[in-house]
Amino acid sequence: DTVLTQSPALAVSPGERVSISCRASEGVNSYMHWYQQKPGQQPKLLIYKASNLASGVPARFSGSGSGTDFTLTIDPVEADDTATYFCQQSWNDPNTFGAGTKLELK
C-alpha cells in the first residue's frame, strides 16, 4: 500500500502562514486530497485532487503538489483552525490516508 508521511504536529500563531506537508512512498499523480478533523468530529473535505477547494471552504486554505510531494497551506491561520489535518491518496489501490498533522495555535 502507498504510505503517506506527515509531520506529527505543528504550532503556529494566529495570523501566520502554515504549510502542512504530505509525502507519498510512490507517485500518486494529482490524486491527493486533504481533510480537517476537529476533536470529537468527523473529517471534513478541504481540498481535492491536490489543489481544488471543496465547496464552502474558506479561500485561506490552498493545496499544491504532484507526484510524491504535496502541501496544504493555511494563510492566514485562525484560532478555529486548531485540528488534525489528514492527506489521502486515491491514485494507487487501496486508497490510503496519512497519520495526520495536529495543528496547534500558540
Place this chain on the structure above:
Amino acid sequence: EVQLVESGGGLVQPGRSMKLSCAASGFTFNNYDMAWVCQAPKKGLEWVATISYDGSSTYYRDSVKGRFTISRDNAKSTLYLQMDSLRSEDTATYYCARPRELGHYFDYWGQGVMVTVSS
C-alpha cells in the same frame, strides 16, 4: 443539507457479529456510491468498503474481505455494514461517507459510530 447518520455500534465480543446502519438525507441517495471508513482510537483513517449507486458492485479492503458485507436499501436511503467474525483490531469509529469521482475522495461524512470488540 446532506446528512449521514450512523447507528448500531457498541460493545461486542470477539468472533461475534454487528450491523451498522447509515441513514442518508438531503441528496438523491440512489445516484451515489457510498462507503465506510474507519478510525481506530488515536489512529488515522482507513477505507473499509465501497458500494456502487445501485448495489451491483462492492469493494473491500483486504483485511475485511470475507468478514464484512456492505449493502444498501435505496428505497430507505440507508447504507449498511454487516460485520462478522469480529476481531479486536476492528475496534474503531466507523464513518459512513459519500465518495466522489469514482471513489477518489469523500465529500460528506457522518458523525461516526464506535465499535468496540472486546471480551
